Amino acid sequence: MNAFNKALAATAGGLLIAANCFAQGPTSLVVPVENEPAPRLIVGQPLPGPLATGVAYIPYRVENLRILPVGGPHSKNVSPRIGHLHITVDDLPWAWADYGRSDTIILVNLPRGEHKVLIEAVDPEGGLLTSQTVKFNSPGKPAGR
Template sequence: MRHNLKYFSAVAIAATFCISASAQTAQDAVRPPAILPLNGEPAPKLIAYPALAEPLARGVVIVQFRTENFRVMPVFGKQAVDISPRIGHLHVTTDDVRGTWAHTSEDPIIVVGLTPGPHKLRLELADPSHKILATEVVAVTVPDLRVSKPHEH
């Protein structure tokens, strides 16, 4: 009798497991996949904001930005191009001069040492293989800090 009880308990547990497994499969068939194919994702967007006024008055350019449908991180290589959601980095160029650098975090972009006057920062959203997906240009004017200010009393 005890032997039969153990047998029936094992059968009941197995049947419960099979029912649960089939229920999960049926439920998963209705849900969207956790990872979407890239061709099903909306296009990535880059939104850049004007340089912060207070640091700019001291000659420091700080540009904040955000992305949509894209995460900025230090990942490179062709194998990472098909990862979903999309990942990559920014290419940052100052004044169309040769010498672009890769910005690999969602921290603000900080540039110091620019000469007084107007400048352009070109921000390019790049996938891990450096293919450009979106571009924004931020215009800034660095003040001449050597100009003496009136002495205040």
């Protein structure tokens, strides 16, 4: 086969492959929520420097979940999955929701002693997806502050 015929055959083959790819249509990264990987919550220990002053900076990250201020029953089907955090300190009967995506929970004026912080990743309606608890000791707020 001469050089011209080889080039012509290669071009024709390339066009057939390209046409086949376009015929299949574009591929989407958005999949039905039930086919997405499960959300993961990774929580670290409070940073030691600020903790020495009675302030807990608790780093966290989420995987397979976007933290957004969205709610309602239809938002449970949004893909990629969305949700927010619920945070409870020392088993108190109340908690708060975090929609901030700051990747850090900050607690100030912690009294001296052991503390337990429950961090829950929840769906837009508050249904539990996953959770982690972090326990630590605070030296308390320094005198005079």
